[in-house]
Amino acid sequence: MRVLLVEDEPEMAEALRAALRRHNINVDTAETLELAREALANGVHDVVLIDRQMPDGDGLGLVPLLRASPRQVPAIIISALGKTHQRIDGLNIGADDYLPKPFEVDELLARIHAVLRRSPEIVEDTMCIGGLAYDTSAREVRVSGQKIDLTRRELLILETLLRRPGRTVVKAALEDAVYGFDDEIQSNSLEANMSRLRRKLADAGAGAEIHNVRGVGYFIREVEE
Numbered sequence: 369m370r371v372l373l374v375e376d377e378p379e380m381a382e383a384l385r386a387a388l389r390r391h392n393i394n395v396d397t398a399e400t401l402e403l404a405r406e407a408l409a410n411g412v413h414d415v416v417l418i419d420r421q422m423p424d425g426d427g428l429g430l431v432p433l434l435r436a437s438p439r440q441v442p443a444i445i446i447s448a449l450g451k452t453h454q455r456i457d458g459l460n461i462g463a464d465d466y467l468p469k470p471f472e473v474d475e476l477l478a479r480i481h482a483v484l485r486r487s488p489e490i491v492e493d494t495m496c497i498g499g500l501a502y503d504t505s506a507r508e509v510r511v512s513g514q515k516i517d518l519t520r521r522e523l524l525i526l527e528t529l530l531r532r533p534g535r536t537v538v539k540a541a542l543e544d545a546v547y548g549f550d551d552e553i554q555s556n557s558l559e560a561n562m563s564r565l566r567r568k569l570a571d572a573g574a575g576a577e578i579h580n581v582r583g584v585g586y587f588i589r590e591v592e593e
Contacts, residue, residue: 498575
């Protein structure tokens with residue numbers, strides 16, 4: 369999952385980014401509405417978290433832009449402007465949810481998963497292939513009931529491939545899903561993470577293999593007996 373956080377307060381932005389990353393959620397930040405619009409033009413985010421009191425305007429101004437997009441990316445307003453009429457304004461303009469500050473991170477996570485379940489592009493709660501089951505809410509991978517320990521990036525790679533089983537995902541799309549705008553990507557970073565993930569799936573007897581299409585990308589499919 370990749371989230372765009374539109375927040376101009378550095379301490380709040382860093383705290384939320386760190387908290388969400390602990391739950392294997394990749395977070396990009398935009399300190400202004402102008403930067404947010406530029407980030408959204410890339411079309412790589414699954415959810416947008418928007419503060420209203422931005423230095424260059426009201427964050428609600430981003431919502432019509434999201435609603436006009438074919439992807440219909442869910443938007444959650446996170447704002448200190450939490451009076452009833454202010455929340456109603458946000459929902460009426462098209463926001464999927466409105467969470468007044470301050471809030472608990474666990475509640476934000478629950479609301480993120482709730483709006484994703486309502487989104488037409490989001491896959492089911494559990495994705496299965498071979499003997500592997502990935503719980504998208506708990507962010508856990510199990511093979512025959514046994515949990516497999518994956519790093520955050522390994523999990524992001526697996527989730528991206530599982531959304532398109534049997535279909536090749538190009539390398540650039542995988543890098544967009546796994547790395548944030550601020551991450552430095554080494555030339556073989558994706559390949560190194562992919563190699564470790566493939567080995568872990570094989571060692572666990574997952575019944576699913578990741579295949580490389582040379583010069584293009586990767587795909588996952590069930591092991592043929």
